Amino acid sequence: MSVFDLAGRKALVTGGAQGLGAGMAEALANAGASVMIGDVAEETGKATAEAIGKDGATTGFVKLDVTDDAAWEVAITATVAELGGLDILVNNAGIEISALVVDIDANDVRRMCEVNIVGPMLGMKHGLRAMRPDGPAGKGGAIINVSSVAATIPFPGIAGYSATKSAVDRMTRVAAQESGKLGYGVRVNCLYPGLVATEMGLGLASDMAKLGLWPSAEAAVGDVIGLTPLGRLGEVADMADAVVFLASDAARFVTGIGLPVDGGMGM
Secondary structure (H helix, E strand, C coil): CCCCCCCEEECCCCCCCHHHHHHHHHHHHHHHEEEEEECHHHHHHHHHHHHHCCCCCCEEEEEEECCCHHHHHHHHHHHHHHCCCEEEEECCCCCCCEEEEHCCCCCHHHHHHHHHHHHHHHHHHHHHHCCCCCCCCCCEEEEECCHHHHHHCCCCCCCCHHHHHHHHHHHHHHHHHHHHCCCCEEEEEEECCEECCCHHHHHHHHHHHHHHCCCCCHHHHHHHHHCCCCCCCCCCCHHHHHHHHHHHHHHHCCCEEEEEEECCCCC
């Protein structure tokens, strides 16, 4: 059996309705896991779960606002009940609102903090409670938080987003320490994706032009590629395969890290 085989494991992916989250959910399913998609986009999320399930994987959808403590309790309970447990939690849901520092809107920053910091913090809270020995799943497992290359480089126009994604790294490492010391049996790691041509990634490039930082979105993308030693943008599969690795036994002695999947951009 391959160390990347996730047969028999149960996963919850937040922000899994589209983009990176949908790709991560599909990759986990392809590796053998049963997958629950958690998202605020109910119609899209259900369609994604159904599409992934057409190849025989067990899938489901639960409506989840990651900023809501009670919604997390419902989502975890539904995942354990419908899938028969919880071994993998991917905290992928996030938002990005671009702005120059001189034009920062406090409400935009607060919103990013709610989704990008409070969201995965609550996810770890409820995920650890479910996976630890006295929890309803009780078999340990893996939590993967999605940070960003923006946490490792000073990229203009995204000060608020960069700050929130830097926070994801710090709280990942603290949770890994606590899980290890308290015997929860849960590995906690985070991922630093590079720029991917998803709706969110292309929107970021467009914002850079609107802010006057680049003459066009295409120029912004071109400079990102120029800063990337591997010479291309990231692909959804690059990030999804890294999630499978961190969730699998191939990473059985890996916890408390931030894994760059950015083509070398953040080195």
